[in-house]
Amino acid sequence: MELGLIGLGKMGFNMAERLKLAGHKVVGFDFNKEATAKLTQTGSLGVNSLEDLVKNLSAPRAIWIMVPSGDPVDQTIAKLEALLEKGDTIIDGGNSNYKDTQRRHAEVTNKGLEYVDCGTSGGVWGLKEGYSLMIGGDKAPVERLRPIFEALAPSPTEGWGHVGPSGAGHFVKMVHNGIEYGLMQAYAEGFSIMKAKEPLGLDLTQISHIWQKGSVVRSWLLDLTAAALDNNPTLAGLEAWVPDSGEGRWTVTEAIDLNISAPVITESLIRRLRSREENNFTDRMISIMRGAFGGHDVKKA
Known part of the structure; x- marks a missing residue:
């Protein structure tokens, strides 16, 4: 053909x-x-x-x-x-x-x-x-x-x-990408938690490969994560700046229009947007409010 x-x-x-x-x-x-x-x-x-x-x-x-x-x-x-x-x-x-x-x-x-x-x-x-x-x-x-x-x-x-019918293919792909946002966010958070537990000296690359076989969280995304960690275990040289194609936004909008609760997909989208904010103003506002009502220390730049 x-x-x-x-x-x-x-x-x-x-x-x-x-x-x-x-x-x-x-x-x-x-x-x-x-x-x-x-x-x-x-x-x-x-x-x-x-x-x-x-x-x-x-x-x-x-x-x-x-x-x-x-x-x-x-x-x-x-x-x-x-x-x-x-x-x-x-x-x-x-x-x-x-x-x-x-x-x-x-x-x-x-x-x-x-x-x-x-x-x-x-x-x-x-x-x-x-x-x-x-x-x-x-x-x-x-x-x-x-x-x-x-x-x-x-x-x-x-x-x-x-x-x-017409539009169904792109609608399903939109939701597919929204789910992908949530899966990626969950993996990223899990690996971040393990990295932060420094006294245990966890090898994230090793763990990613262990999870590839037999684990209930095994997936193609995990396979790609394991391969990426093989090449760059510390993620050296990378910036915490994550783009989005627009389909995550559309998925969240559809969920709201349909009165469907989709907190995981929504939060994963928000995290992507937040990754692009240098010297995040929102977090600085929270810091100064905590200092105002509770006398908490405010970290200066």
């Missing part, structure tokens, strides 16, 4: 490679000409314009977008709409807000095109391990694209599924 791929970052490039290994034709476009040249060198076809991307695919075409959420997705769709034909399918495999996805689905299908949203998890390890695919959209295009999903997933029958 043929697939057009827009966005040849690390994840997009690995997806192209996995599809090629499964016998599918991939035509890729990226504004980075070095990336498109590299794609051609590895056996797929890299092109330098959307026009060439469309020309090198047979109808009905399928084009997978892997670009940042928001306006870049809208701009890419607008350009594609002028080039595609009725029955062609656009797949948004990025981290779009599901409400934007539902709007785009309505707009695109009104023009005779198909629109599928695919929450994609697996990161840089997807080439080796396969990708977890959470797919939303109309049944017909999803079924037509089944060979693509089967090739990208860990196996043809595992790790992927059509979870619901």
Whole structure:
């Protein structure tokens, strides 16, 4: 089967490679000409314009977008709409807000095109391990694209599924990332507690490997943590600055709108925001209040 791929970052490039290994034709476009040249060198076809991307695919075409959420997705769709034909399918495999996805689905299908949203998890390890695919959209295009999903997933029958109508794939991926926030926060806090217990001289790298086998807290995130500690046991040279992709925020907003208590995900998001505050004003306010009402010492900078 043929697939057009827009966005040849690390994840997009690995997806192209996995599809090629499964016998599918991939035509890729990226504004980075070095990336498109590299794609051609590895056996797929890299092109330098959307026009060439469309020309090198047979109808009905399928084009997978892997670009940042928001306006870049809208701009890419607008350009594609002028080039595609009725029955062609656009797949948004990025981290779009599901409400934007539902709007785009309505707009695109009104023009005779198909629109599928695919929450994609697996990161840089997807080439080796396969990708977890959470797919939303109309049944017909999803079924037509089944060979693509089967090739990208860990196996043809595992790790992927059509979870619901338009927006469902990105909604499930949003919640998936919210859960990921909470898991990462729990691991980070646990290892911090052990590190602080200095009299015991705990080897965090050793403990991470012990937990990998048989423990109820074993997971792929723990595997990645263990590998990271192997390379840098003291986390030397790293800053305590943690970004977020936006999906944690969206998950918390949805929880509030649905009257669902989600304290772990919410607090993990707040901790990420707090990590970016140099000389945290909130904590300084608390310190000065404690000094005012209780006479507690205030640490000076």
